[in-house]
Amino acid sequence: MIFSRKTDYGLRALMYLAERRARGPVTLSEIAEKLMIPKAFLSKILQQLAKKGVVRSLKGPSGGFVLAVEPSEVTLQEILTEIDGPTRVFECFATESDCTLYGDCLMREVFSEVEDQIGSVLSRYTLADFRYSEKQADSTASKA
Amino acid sequence: MIFSRKTDYGLRALMYLAERRARGPVTLSEIAEKLMIPKAFLSKILQQLAKKGVVRSLKGPSGGFVLAVEPSEVTLQEILTEIDGPTRVFECFATESDCTLYGDCLMREVFSEVEDQIGSVLSRYTLADFRYSEKQADSTASKA
DNA sequence: CGAAAAGCGGACCTCAATGGTCCTATTCAG
DNA sequence: CTGAATAGGACCATTGAGGTCCGCTTTTCG
Numbered sequence: 001m002i003f004s005r006k007t008d009y010g011l012r013a014l015m016y017l018a019e020r021r022a023r024g025p026v027t028l029s030e031i032a033e034k035l036m037i038p039k040a041f042l043s044k045i046l047q048q049l050a051k052k053g054v055v056r057s058l059k060g061p062s063g064g065f066v067l068a069v070e071p072s073e074v075t076l077q078e079i080l081t082e083i084d085g086p087t088r089v090f091e092c093f094a095t096e097s098d099c100t101l102y103g104d105c106l107m108r109e110v111f112s113e114v115e116d117q118i119g120s121v122l123s124r125y126t127l128a129d130f131r132y133s134e135k136q137a138d139s140t141a142s143k144a
Numbered sequence: 145m146i147f148s149r150k151t152d153y154g155l156r157a158l159m160y161l162a163e164r165r166a167r168g169p170v171t172l173s174e175i176a177e178k179l180m181i182p183k184a185f186l187s188k189i190l191q192q193l194a195k196k197g198v199v200r201s202l203k204g205p206s207g208g209f210v211l212a213v214e215p216s217e218v219t220l221q222e223i224l225t226e227i228d229g230p231t232r233v234f235e236c237f238a239t240e241s242d243c244t245l246y247g248d249c250l251m252r253e254v255f256s257e258v259e260d261q262i263g264s265v266l267s268r269y270t271l272a273d274f275r276y277s278e279k280q281a282d283s284t285a286s287k288a
Numbered sequence: 289c290g291a292a293a294a295g296c297g298g299a300c301c302t303c304a305a306t307g308g309t310c311c312t313a314t315t316c317a318g
Numbered sequence: 319c320t321g322a323a324t325a326g327g328a329c330c331a332t333t334g335a336g337g338t339c340c341g342c343t344t345t346t347c348g
């Protein structure tokens with residue numbers, strides 16, 4: 001699996017924040033509840049994203065999290081990298097710089113090609129392409 | 145990490161077998177030793193590949209493993225799939241068939257696009273593209 | 289036939305990463 | 319000051335990868 005549950009959570013949280021960016025900070029509790037993500041865990045993820053500057057966090061009463069970037073300006077590629085680190089496709093298990101087993105090892109070439117392809121797909125999408133919308137019949141969220 | 149050490153081992157073993165296909169079965173011990181792979185572990189991998197028909201195994205004295213396919217006819221894609229199972233990029237952590245959180249979830253689309261791209265790169269290479277060749281000065285392998 | 293040389297395959301072990309919890313500190317509005 | 323909020327460090331549990339062990343079966347050869 002390339003992308004972890006953490007990534008899923010983080011991405012969903014960002015979608016949620018993107019949707020209500022205009023309305024000031026959203027509390028951790030609200031996000032966690034709405035998206036059914038363990039609160040303490042989500043907290044870690046958002047802290048991480050805050051350090052990277054993707055969200056901004058406000059302490060104190062009426063605090064919470066706000067998206068710090070334009071949804072259309074942050075790509076999936078960037079988000080995923082910020083949450084999970086760079087997508088490593090293959091770790092050469094021989095010695096990194098010079099493997100003794102193969103004369104000329106095509107592996108690295110192939111796998112970097114794979115990485116490029118992944119990157120190019122993920123770079124074509126931005127957060128703006130993924131809109132959070134509730135499906136439930138009740139309108140707890142009361143869309144604008 | 146998409147591809148495991150197991151994949152690496154398996155691929156290397158296949159390269160090795162491809163190189164000496166003409167010379168009858170190669171024992172597990174020889175492969176393990178030459179490629180510096182834990183013997184018991186390699187055994188599992190080759191057993192698995194034998195079940196899939198990629199190699200053939202012969203029991204008894206003068207037994208061993210032989211490549212059962214034409215190197216140029218088996219793609220990296222096939223090999224990797226046979227060793228590690230299909231490359232799953234993303235597991236949707238909402239309910240599989242219909243996720244309640246997103247109105248229309250682009251995720252699946254994006255990630256299947258990613259999977260397709262990976263597959264298309266890996267399908268362009270066959271085992272024949274990856275030749276095993278010893279780098280050591282001694283010529284134990286004595287190329288044909 | 290029987291011993292030795294091979295692979296077969298199930299049970300088991302170990303370790304690190306993932307996913308997750310908890311508690312205390314800090315910050316800030318009212 | 320107090321309560322509502324995030325920050326962040328320590329900690330815990332489960333899982334899967336990587337790997338080992340050992341007894342069993344098959345096969346060759348003397």
